[in-house]
Amino acid sequence: MSRIADIAAALAGYDPQALSVGGVQAFLAQLVAPAVVSEREEVALREALGRVLAEDIVSPVNVPPHDNSAMDGFAFDGAILRDDSPTDASIELRVVGTALAGTAWRGALAAGDAVRIMTGAVMPEGLDTVIPQEFCKVDGDRVRFPAKVLRRGDNRRFAGEDLMQGQPALRRGERLSPAALGMVASLGLPSVPALRRLRVAYFSTGDEILSLGEPPREGAVYDSNRYTVFGLLTRLGCEVVDLGLVRDDPATLAATLQQAASQADAIITSGGVSVGAADHTRAVMQQLGDMAFWRVAMRPGRPMAVGLVPRSQQAPPQPGSAVLFGLPGNPVAVMVTFLAFVRPALLRMMGCHEIAAAPPPLLRARAASAIRKKPGRTEYQRGFVRAVAGALPEVRIAGNQGSGVLSSMVEANGLVVLHHDQGNVAAGDEVDVMMLEA
Incomplete structure (x- = not known):
């Protein structure tokens, strides 16, 4: 056979x-x-968009490589934050230095000290919390902020929080998206093993x-x-x-x-x-x-x-x-x-x-007008989907639905999928939409 x-x-x-x-x-x-x-080749990262990985990519480093600040602000030891502090309590700290992204700050710290810190800068040893600068009042080398606006550990990113060294970052068979290219670059890898x-x-x-x-x-x-x-x-x-x-x-x-x-x-x-x-x-x-x-x-x-x-x-x-x-x-x-x-x-x-x-997931939307449909076949009608505040998106049928009419396909941003057993659709009914790539 x-x-x-x-x-x-x-x-x-x-x-x-x-x-x-x-x-x-x-x-x-x-x-x-x-x-x-099955044949594989090494592909430069700039040429790898849309390519399929031939093997897992294992992270050779931690990403990020060190604990760092998620905000521009002031780093301090969050042990001074107390759950039972009065609502109007404030904290005052002495600013003893500045930590910039790309350079670790290694000065001496005493109780009640803070370090001005930039987004991405290494967290100074002994400090674990960052207060965003917009909550602060600065007076010379003193910084003051409300005690209740954050908890200990806030705005600190941990080493390996995104990817841990030795763990798979991407799996074999994945098709490389723009985000995946950025992830590979964050590992310091200039190329990827791809299937032809x-x-x-x-x-x-x-x-x-x-x-x-x-x-x-x-x-x-x-x-x-x-x-x-x-x-x-x-x-x-x-x-x-x-x-x-x-x-x-x-x-x-x-x-x-x-x-x-x-x-x-x-x-x-x-x-x-x-x-x-x-x-x-x-x-x-x-x-x-x-x-x-x-x-x-x-x-x-x-x-x-x-x-x-x-x-x-x-x-x-x-x-x-x-x-x-x-x-x-x-x-x-x-x-x-x-x-x-x-x-x-x-x-x-x-x-x-x-x-x-797998086929792309279907989006649920509400039909802007009635759609005629006979059960017993699946129909793909060209539609235009628009966002509606606080509700499901709305889809309207896009022009002439003739199978030779490309102009309505150009106008459409999705295909309304009317399933095999489905009948007529009333205005306001929910329907499935296969979104088209822009």
Whole structure:
């Protein structure tokens, strides 16, 4: 039995002619369960955004390396603070020096002494509390402040409070965010061990598609899908292989798919996976690889294909195959199916652990107006979410929801996810929203 058939047989209720969104996600999780990428390389920190860690990063130092002040103010021994002090009690201390960030202050201290201290400066030995300067009145070498505005230990950061030496700072399979780059830098590390980039080849299909620079002609449209897919893959951190525009010719399609399989870990096509007279992509895919063709119970994006294309037509489909995602031809359907299905699958293939590869969490928002919806399919409607003071965010539907209308996708900052069994939504009802990256 083929790999595709094995997975299909193991999924309860699998019906390729009426597959739910959840069914597609479960199928793809099985198909790409083993990470494709295993090769690793050392990557300079400035080049590591979006890369997947090949191994744990263990902290070689404490962060911060020493106890330090979280505020500009005055450091003192908090033992003088008493819980039973009167509400209007104040404390007066003698200021004997100044501790600056980057230089430890090592002067002599007596009872009742304080040190003026800057944010990040090492806490002088014997002092454990910092009173922020805005609470203080300074008169010469004396500082006075209300006793009840803080407790012992306030505004002191401990050595290793962020990261302890010898403890994992980041785990294998994490995808490096801007915050993660800063964390690595705080350890003094100039580079990270990363898995190589996932290679993804993509192309558009159809005689009705024009490449940029071609003159307009009747019945033809310019190829937007390649640029949408390019943007989605680039943002994901993939190595992209653009194979251009492929006409509705079976031999050309077959040659392009074979070229893509020989160069990439995954292949993305747009168009040609329905049953139209000129949709040769479906037949060629079936001829070359181990394929499944679906009608997904969703809107937009009903037709979809997934499968394995061997890197050599003399080899069996597994191992040594590229994973193929055949997406619909309509521009919005391409983007929605990529976000719902392809992105999580590619993250798994990149070597991300399960949490990093999971779809983004859904935001709860209130519908600004009624939304029509029939149970029995999942709908992704373009919406614009705005914050509402003291309440859930509000989402309004963003313009024309046609699957070929990119302008409303540009206007939107999220997709309203209307689930399979959900019906009409009234104004004010809570809905789920998949937020889009800016």
